[in-house]
Amino acid sequence: MPLWRRIADDIKTAIAGGEWRAGDKLPPESDLAARFGANRHTVRRAVGTLAEEGLLVVEQGRGTFVVEETINYQIGARTRFGEILRHHDRRVDVEILAVEDVSVGRDIANPLEIAAGTRCVRLQVLRRSDGQPLCIADHWFPGERFLRMAELFAETRSITRSFEALGIADYRRRETQVAARLPKTWEASKLEIPRTRPLIVTSSINEDLTGTVIEYGVTRFSGDRTAIVFES
Known part of the structure; x- marks a missing residue:
């Protein structure tokens, strides 16, 4: 499994486990990169994939957030x-x-x-x-x-x-x-x-x-x- 996919799955697991809840802001890319032992480009791809899936939203200048329930x-x-x-x-x-x-x-x-x-x-x-x-x-x-x-x-x-x-x-x-x-x-x-x-x-x-x-x-x-x- 590609590293970016594993990172995406780990973020999903963290959200499901309550580490990050609806509306919460994720740590900066640099912190996520350190956490998962990856470069920022790989983390960015994982986050982008989860954004396409509707789990995360990336707001320019503010950061990445867990999507809130509608x-x-x-x-x-x-x-x-x-x-x-x-x-x-x-x-x-x-x-x-x-x-x-x-x-x-x-x-x-x-x-x-x-x-x-x-x-x-x-x-x-x-x-x-x-x-x-x-x-x-x-x-x-x-x-x-x-x-x-x-x-x-x-x-x-x-x-x-x-x-x-x-x-x-x-x-x-x-x-x-x-x-x-x-x-x-x-x-x-x-x-x-x-x-x-x-x-x-x-x-x-x-x-x-x-x-x-x-x-x-x-x-x-x-x-x-x-x-x-x-x-x-």
Whole structure:
């Protein structure tokens, strides 16, 4: 067996054994060369092969990383973030980044179907999956009906359970739009990704069972950690 292939297999074994986990950065080529008793060209070929196989990703100027598991984020009539991650056997952690009482402009008022200048609660959160940052989300809740939303979310860490506490037993997704862009500096920092890694951005409208809009949300997902799946 060629040396480069043996090195590739040894790296695979190390990853499978937990020495390097999803998202971890591998040591520099020089360190790997010393570890495996090979020159850097041979190590580079082994790493390149594993990158072609989808196990590693080489980022120019940053290094080589173990590819992170992609989560299928299903969007349908009843999209629930926590349920999706629990279906993947993932632990969900939520950090509240900002809470404010705002008078919204037309960009937020229009999807909420309210007048510009209406008082709303804005909630910005960072969601993690098994400790790894997955997305940043901004949620807007319209009018007097949702003045307790920030307080309830701080207790429940769940939009769905907060709605239930307000007497909204069920709700559904009316619309979702998907786009992509590069992250801003602060977004890349929070998501622990380089600024060259694209974001998947979803804009969504949720309504109660009477058809009244109860939330408008904009979520930025790390593009290499998430696949958006639309239910048919």
